[in-house]
Amino acid sequence: MRSSIEISRPNHSRPYLKIFALILILSLIAVSFKPAAQFIDSQAVNSLRTLFLSIILESLPFLLLGAMISAILEVLVSEDTIARLLPRQTLPGLMVAACLGLLFPLCECGIVIIASRLARKKVPLHLLTTFMLAVPLVNPIVILSTRMAFPDSPMTFYRIAGSLLLAILVGYSVKVVLGRQNVLKPSIESVHSCSCCEHQPGEGMLHKLEAMLVHCSDEFFTMGSFFVAGAFLSSLFQVAVPRNLITEIGSGSCSSIAVMMALAFGLSLCSNADAFVANAFSSSFSMGALTTFLIYGAMLDLKNSFMLFANFKARYVIILFILVTSLVFLYGLAINHIGVIT
Amino acid sequence: MKSIQIIRAAILFVFGYYIIQLLSSGDISKYIHPRFLLGLQLSCGLFLILGLVQLWQVYRTGHHHHPNLKREALACAILAFPLICGIFNPTAVLGSYMIDKKDSNPARTIPVSSSPASPDGSWEPVINDNQFLAAMMILYGNPADYLNRDIEFTAFIYHQDNFPSDCFLAARFGITCCAADAQVTGLLCHFQEQAKLPQDQWVRVKGVLQVQSFMSSEVPIVEVSSLQLIEPPKNPYVY
Numbered sequence: 001m002r003s004s005i006e007i008s009r010p011n012h013s014r015p016y017l018k019i020f021a022l023i024l025i026l027s028l029i030a031v032s033f034k035p036a037a038q039f040i041d042s043q044a045v046n047s048l049r050t051l052f053l054s055i056i057l058e059s060l061p062f063l064l065l066g067a068m069i070s071a072i073l074e075v076l077v078s079e080d081t082i083a084r085l086l087p088r089q090t091l092p093g094l095m096v097a098a099c100l101g102l103l104f105p106l107c108e109c110g111i112v113i114i115a116s117r118l119a120r121k122k123v124p125l126h127l128l129t130t131f132m133l134a135v136p137l138v139n140p141i142v143i144l145s146t147r148m149a150f151p152d153s154p155m156t157f158y159r160i161a162g163s164l165l166l167a168i169l170v171g172y173s174v175k176v177v178l179g180r181q182n183v184l185k186p187s188i189e190s191v192h193s194c195s196c197c198e199h200q201p202g203e204g205m206l207h208k209l210e211a212m213l214v215h216c217s218d219e220f221f222t223m224g225s226f227f228v229a230g231a232f233l234s235s236l237f238q239v240a241v242p243r244n245l246i247t248e249i250g251s252g253s254c255s256s257i258a259v260m261m262a263l264a265f266g267l268s269l270c271s272n273a274d275a276f277v278a279n280a281f282s283s284s285f286s287m288g289a290l291t292t293f294l295i296y297g298a299m300l301d302l303k304n305s306f307m308l309f310a311n312f313k314a315r316y317v318i319i320l321f322i323l324v325t326s327l328v329f330l331y332g333l334a335i336n337h338i339g340v341i342t
Numbered sequence: 343m344k345s346i347q348i349i350r351a352a353i354l355f356v357f358g359y360y361i362i363q364l365l366s367s368g369d370i371s372k373y374i375h376p377r378f379l380l381g382l383q384l385s386c387g388l389f390l391i392l393g394l395v396q397l398w399q400v401y402r403t404g405h406h407h408h409p410n411l412k413r414e415a416l417a418c419a420i421l422a423f424p425l426i427c428g429i430f431n432p433t434a435v436l437g438s439y440m441i442d443k444k445d446s447n448p449a450r451t452i453p454v455s456s457s458p459a460s461p462d463g464s465w466e467p468v469i470n471d472n473q474f475l476a477a478m479m480i481l482y483g484n485p486a487d488y489l490n491r492d493i494e495f496t497a498f499i500y501h502q503d504n505f506p507s508d509c510f511l512a513a514r515f516g517i518t519c520c521a522a523d524a525q526v527t528g529l530l531c532h533f534q535e536q537a538k539l540p541q542d543q544w545v546r547v548k549g550v551l552q553v554q555s556f557m558s559s560e561v562p563i564v565e566v567s568s569l570q571l572i573e574p575p576k577n578p579y580v581y
Binding site: 044 | 395414417427436442518520
């Protein structure tokens with residue numbers, strides 16, 4: 001009966017979804033079919049298609065990994081187990097959450113799926129927030145690639161220390177502002193409140209495996225569609241906005257940080273690769289601006305915001321955006337300040 | 343309800359098929375770095391398994407309920423688009439259009455290479471694709487050290503107005519993860535009849551290294567001795 005209640009609830013996101021779907025469908029028709037593509041610059045369309053597909057192909061394994069981990073959590077790990085494992089005090093809990101990436105080197109493509117699943121498993125919001133923000137940054141692969149891109153520079157330290165600090169700060173602020181509220185969207189909460197898995201523990205391995213795979217493909221379809229939309233917009237950004245235009249806007253200390261943050265958000269690069277792109281900007285931007293590029297892009301970006309808004313209530317996502325944006329900006333200013341002194 | 347299940351299964355199978363098609367034709371190298379191949383192969387297997395499980399669900403009525411049919415259908419439609427995009431179009435390679443949109447100073451944008459230029463550090467005049475990025479790093483690091491050395495490599499032509507006169511950029515895209523993070527690199531080439539060469543034409547360049555001042559830094563430049571027009575290589579990017 002629960003599902004019928006969900007349907008009768010007024011759905012606020014639907015008009016946006018329809019408009020967005022229409023834009024997406026029109027632009028994708030333009031990109032997909034040759035007759036339509038002739039009206040537009042064919043090189044632009046070809047580049048757009050290549051970038052779009054390359055983002056998707058590169059992220060698919062990580063998206064599936066996220067969906068798989070989420071499914072395993074759903075089927076095999078109970079709320080009680082998670083509650084027992086979590087540290088009781090706030091600060092140690094946040095620190096543990098921030099360092100989990102060292103054990104699970106996941107990138108940002110799959111992390112929202114897992115965070116949403118953990119929220120359904122009643123993991124406190126502040127731990128979840130810190131976990132979601134820190135894992136794509138504080139992990140061995142990202143540390144290595146940043147060191148490779150910036151061999152003789154304190155960049156790796158700035159990036160990792162900064163993201164630990166910021167993730168914990170944001171997590172703590174979320175606890176202060178929102179407490180233990182439920183920020184999951186009702187529709188997301190209901191999708192998996194099925195009675196197929198956790199209430200039938202005695203059905204053996206095969207049944208559990210099947211339940212897991214069904215959940216995995218459910219996750220793939222719900223999250224994948226938002227991911228595709230985000231990937232399309234970020235490749236559109238790359239093709240439509242010339243970099244030189246962006247670099248010319250930002251020359252001051254504040255404006256360069258703002259520009260690099262906007263760029264990181266729009267490009268939606270994988271946190272494993274963004275250091276090499278940042279390296280290309282190193283001659284024209286300050287240390288603080290580059291650091292914010294590396295931190296902000298991995299915490300929040302265009303392709304992830306769709307998944308965030310799909311899973312969590314808008315209030316939480318907006319608070320998260322405001323906190324992360326302002327704190328990362330201040331951190332960038334602080335780094336620039338240190339650079340001036342030394 | 344069942345129709346959604348069947349459409350989902352179909353999409354999962356087509357994802358698997360598309361990955362197999364990309365892997366077998368080798369076109370996958372035009373999208374992502376080879377180190378992601380294993381992940382993609384595993385994904386392909388998982389897609390096929392998920393598709394089978396999804397089909398199996400069709401026969402198990404009442405097992406799984408989908409509260410919002412419209413949303414499910416929309417999700418399927420969106421996920422089908424990358425497949426339509428990929429399967430019904432030839433794979434396109436990034437070219438001069440993307441350089442225009444990116445930073446086009448070749449000295450600034452050399453991606454870090456994973457392999458060294460040559461095992462003993464000596465200069466090899468013929469630069470193959472595996473060594474391309476490493477060679478660029480060395481050349482841009484100390485251009486004066488390689489004055490009057492011979493060089494030979496493959497690249498595509500890129501013209502821009504603010505290059506020195508009679509010069510074009512012999513460009514390559516370097517890739518770290520996927521084509522979305524492609525960075526342009528390459529060498530400026532001095533060639534009298536450069537204006538006759540079309541943008542994006544692939545060439546085999548032979549020449550001698552010189553040094554020239556460009557955008558307030560000393561950069562290597564190739565005095566071209568011979569230029570051969572070639573077909574685009576099977577793997578257009580360097581890693």
